[in-house]
Amino acid sequence: xxxxxxxxxxxxxxxxxxxxxxxxxxxxxxxxxxxxxxxxxxxxxxxxxxxxxxxxxxxxxxxxxxxxxxxxxxxxxxxxxxxxxxxxxxxxxxxxxxxxxxxxxxxxxxxxxxxxxxxxxxxxxxxxxxxxxxxxxxxxxxxxxxxxxxxxxxxxxxxxxxxxxxxxxxxxxxxxxxxxxxxxxxxxxxxxxxxxxxxxxxxxxxxxxxxxxxxxxxxxx
Ligand code: ATP
Numbered sequence: 001x002x003x004x005x006x007x008x009x010x011x012x013x014x015x016x017x018x019x020x021x022x023x024x025x026x027x028x029x030x031x032x033x034x035x036x037x038x039x040x041x042x043x044x045x046x047x048x049x050x051x052x053x054x055x056x057x058x059x060x061x062x063x064x065x066x067x068x069x070x071x072x073x074x075x076x077x078x079x080x081x082x083x084x085x086x087x088x089x090x091x092x093x094x095x096x097x098x099x100x101x102x103x104x105x106x107x108x109x110x111x112x113x114x115x116x117x118x119x120x121x122x123x124x125x126x127x128x129x130x131x132x133x134x135x136x137x138x139x140x141x142x143x144x145x146x147x148x149x150x151x152x153x154x155x156x157x158x159x160x161x162x163x164x165x166x167x168x169x170x171x172x173x174x175x176x177x178x179x180x181x182x183x184x185x186x187x188x189x190x191x192x193x194x195x196x197x198x199x200x201x202x203x204x205x206x207x208x209x210x211x212x213x214x215x216x217x218x219x220x221x
Pocket of ligand 1: 034
């Protein structure tokens with residue numbers, strides 16, 4: 001059975017989630033206060049409705065309690081975002097993802113019980129900053145305040161050496177969890193796997209360890 005989603009707020013963020021879920025074959029109820037936004041999604045979403053998500057009766061009438069996962073993508077109106085999340089929580093929705101506008105908003109959403117809080121502008125800003133600072137870091141995902149996953153390009157320093165020879169886990173405290181070579185991706189590479197210049201390594205660990213690893217083994221002198 002198709003998973004049922006609802007996206008509340010069809011700005012750039014909510015709209016792009018809606019389009020992508022539909023592209024992946026999901027069933028999506030799209031909801032916004034703004035008639036023009038809803039009209040834009042009439043032919044895209046499975047259903048598109050003009051509604052105010054802060055009205056509890058509306059949420060009930062739309063049958064939101066039967067939806068598997070609701071995404072609250074209301075931006076500027078923090079009060080509406082919080083009230084909507086609280087009501088969805090009280091209705092017993094299994095999974096709620098909410099876009100946070102700032103740290104204060106995020107803190108309250110945590111208290112209300114949102115399952116998953118996203119901060120797209122802040123997170124994308126951090127990813128781009130890491131990519132700008134180091135040409136060798138292709139991507140960066142923050143796991144916590146001090147742990148991340150990064151994608152780095154292997155240069156000449158690593159070329160021809162195996163993971164066991166490099167002893168990255170013992171020397172640097174981080175782990176190479178996958179190696180991308182062209183279109184191939186080797187998840188959980190063997191210790192004997194030899195690195196080739198140009199390989200993309202996916203490394204997980206504490207930021208300070210990843211930074212040491214990157215400085216010593218990736219950055220060219
Ligand atoms: P983005 O960056 O994703 O474009 P944003 O962060 O600027 O958006 P807004 O444009 O403020 O966010 O809000 C996103 C959408 O949420 C808007 O289309 C707005 O009409 C809708 N919205 C705001 N309040 C409600 C509400 N109570 N019920 C339904 N939709 C709402």
